[in-house]
Amino acid sequence: MLKELLQTENKKGLIEFIEETHAHDLASLFNELNDDEKAKVFELLSSEKLAELVSYLEADDAADVLADLDIEKQVELVEMMEPDDAADVIQELEKDEKSELIEKLSEDSDILELIGYDEDETGSAMTNLLIEIHPKMDVKEATKKVIKEANEVESINTLFITEDDGRYVGSIPLRILLKAKSPLEVGELIEEYPFVYDKDPISKTIQSIRNYGIYEMPVLDKDLKLVGMITLDDALDIYQEEAQEDYEKLAALPETDEEHGSIRTALHRLPWLLSLLIVSIPLSMVTRQFEHIITAVAILIVFQPLILGSAGNVATQTLAVTLKMIASHEKGIFRNSFREIITGVLNGLVIGSIAFLITYLFSFINTSMTDHAITISLIIGLSLWVMLSLAPVLAILIPLTLHSLKIDPAVASGPFITTLIDVTASLVYFGMATILLGGIV
Numbered sequence: 001m002l003k004e005l006l007q008t009e010n011k012k013g014l015i016e017f018i019e020e021t022h023a024h025d026l027a028s029l030f031n032e033l034n035d036d037e038k039a040k041v042f043e044l045l046s047s048e049k050l051a052e053l054v055s056y057l058e059a060d061d062a063a064d065v066l067a068d069l070d071i072e073k074q075v076e077l078v079e080m081m082e083p084d085d086a087a088d089v090i091q092e093l094e095k096d097e098k099s100e101l102i103e104k105l106s107e108d109s110d111i112l113e114l115i116g117y118d119e120d121e122t123g124s125a126m127t128n129l130l131i132e133i134h135p136k137m138d139v140k141e142a143t144k145k146v147i148k149e150a151n152e153v154e155s156i157n158t159l160f161i162t163e164d165d166g167r168y169v170g171s172i173p174l175r176i177l178l179k180a181k182s183p184l185e186v187g188e189l190i191e192e193y194p195f196v197y198d199k200d201p202i203s204k205t206i207q208s209i210r211n212y213g214i215y216e217m218p219v220l221d222k223d224l225k226l227v228g229m230i231t232l233d234d235a236l237d238i239y240q241e242e243a244q245e246d247y248e249k250l251a252a253l254p255e256t257d258e259e260h261g262s263i264r265t266a267l268h269r270l271p272w273l274l275s276l277l278i279v280s281i282p283l284s285m286v287t288r289q290f291e292h293i294i295t296a297v298a299i300l301i302v303f304q305p306l307i308l309g310s311a312g313n314v315a316t317q318t319l320a321v322t323l324k325m326i327a328s329h330e331k332g333i334f335r336n337s338f339r340e341i342i343t344g345v346l347n348g349l350v351i352g353s354i355a356f357l358i359t360y361l362f363s364f365i366n367t368s369m370t371d372h373a374i375t376i377s378l379i380i381g382l383s384l385w386v387m388l389s390l391a392p393v394l395a396i397l398i399p400l401t402l403h404s405l406k407i408d409p410a411v412a413s414g415p416f417i418t419t420l421i422d423v424t425a426s427l428v429y430f431g432m433a434t435i436l437l438g439g440i441v
Contacts, residue, residue, distance in 0.1 A: 015044050023052035031061070047073075052078035054089065066101075075104045078111060082154060084127040084234065087114035090249055113227070118133055122205045123198035125238055126219045126228035129153045132162045135169055135187030137402075139180040146177070158216040161190055166225040168195065168218060195220050202238055209235045220287035290317070300433055302379050303359065310351065311387035311425045312418045314344055319394035319417055326403050337400075340392045348388030356381030375436050383429045390428070391421055 018026065018041070030041065030053060045053065054062045054077060066089060067075050078101070090098055091109065105112060110128045118121035132151050133142045142159075150156050159177060161169040170190035180189060195218040196205045209217050209232065217230040256421040318340045325333045359380040363373035395417060 005258045013202060018044060019046075019049060023056045024047070026053055027056035030057070045074055048080060049344075051077045055081050055085045059088045059092045062089040067093060071100060071104055074101050078105070079109070082127055083110040083114055083129060084125060086111045087124070090115060091119070109136045117198065120202055121198065122196055122202050122219055122230065123227070125202055125205075125234055126198070126230050127154050127234070128228040130160060130226075130229050132160055132226065133186055134164065135161050135185065135190065137186045138182050139177060139184045139186060139189070140182040142186050143177060146174070155216055155229075158193075158214070158229075160218050160226055160229070161186060162226050168220050168224055168226045171218060179425055193218070196230070197222065205230055206235045206238060228438045238351050300376070300379075300430070303376075304429065306355065306380070307383050307387060307429045308422045308425050310384055311391045313387050314347070315391040315395040315417055318344070318392040319399065322399050324400060333400075337396045340396060341389070344392035345385075345389045348385040351388060352381040352383075352385035355384050372437065379429070379433050379436055383425070383432055386428050386432075387421075387425045390424065394420060394424070 021029075026049075030038065033041065042050070053066055057065065066077065069077070078090065081089070090101060093101065102112065102115065113128060114124060114126070130153050131146055133145060135146075146156055146159065156174055158171050158173060160171050163169060169187070171193035172186070172189045172191055176189055176191075177186070194208060194212050194214070196208055198219050199219050205217060205219075209230065214230045217229060217235075218226055219228045223228050226420060241303055322333075322337070325336060356377045358378040360373055398417060398420075
């Protein structure tokens with residue numbers, strides 16, 4: 001619709017459409033425009049509407065829009081935006097552009113406080129636009145304060161109570177305040193309410209919001225002073241971003257940009273694919289060490305994919321469970337890990353037994369392939385049992401070790417751990433074949 005209006009050059013209708021369209025919808029339409037069309041839209045947008053539009057764009061796209069404006073316009077826009085949205089956009093600017101903009105912001109700007117946090121800390125995602133009321137206030141006075149400041153904050157569903165020095169006391173739902181009758185002090189309405197610290201990992205905070213089923217989570221500093229809040233909509237956005245990042249890491253996929261062409265995307269992924277190729281080299285080297293047994297008993301090659309595939313599937317399942325427990329900070333991770341290992345042992349026993357029977361039947365029918373049906377079947381069954389028992393151990397130890405080293409455990413991705421499992425499985429499989437068939441072939 002926006003693109004069509006631009007082509008008709010109906011300036012009045014275009015302005016009306018822009019002003020009446022919600023910023024979220026406008027941002028979606030804006031992304032469909034070319035550079036010249038975007039420039040025309042900029043000329044028609046009021047500062048307030050442009051600030052709204054920038055807030056709804058992806059942070060990197062918003063930074064590109066901001067970078068095209070002069071510094072005075074940049075300052076004007078970011079001061080109109082929600083502090084947390086503005087901080088996200090500023091973080092995406094080039095280093096020199098970011099420094100210049102920060103220098104121009106007023107010293108008491110709420111944005112500066114948020115920029116000081118690392119991106120994985122709760123403080124980086126919080127908003128410091130909230131209403132604080134004091135426990136000694138009468139409910140009537142507190143209600144007037146809420147009405148007066150409602151348009152200046154992001155949410156008033158939950159009201160936060162602080163002492164005069166900013167120390168957090170507790171919270172009350174807005175509905176409770178509105179139902180209360182004067183004379184009554186706010187302090188008598190305080191309810192027990194969870195909180196997080198500004199230096200807490202953002203993933204932990206999101207999990208707390210989910211566990212408690214709340215819409216606003218108060219954020220405190222180390223001195224127990226209220227410094228902001230995380231809203232549910234911000235938590236959902238962060239959760240989506242975290243999930244996408246973890247999926248990309250789990251697939252050994254570098255961050256991608258949908259606007260990049262095929263050649264640029266291919267070049268971006270090439271280093272990762274080459275690194276996976278290098279990691280796969282040990283698999284070929286392991287197989288080469290057992291050439292004599294493979295040449296003598298060719299049927300072993302037929303069943304190799306069975307061993308590698310089954311072990312890789314178990315490792316991937318356990319890896320997913322382990323990463324989930326680490327990301328959600330679940331308690332009892334060692335108990336759950338022990339459960340995964342025992343599950344692998346039991347599944348290995350069952351699947352190994354079934355594989356033994358199937359292999360024996362296959363060898364019995366295809367007598368031309370081997371004269372040692374029982375031994376071959378035993379190799380397959382035992383190898384599966386050993387690998388299905390060992391795969392969960394590796395899938396648990398690797399991410400836990402990385403986590404203890406302060407490295408994102410999601411980098412223990414599917415391709416990497418599958419390659420490691422393949423190398424281990426080949427050693428077990430051909431090693432067992434060498435032991436059991438060594439005196440025969």
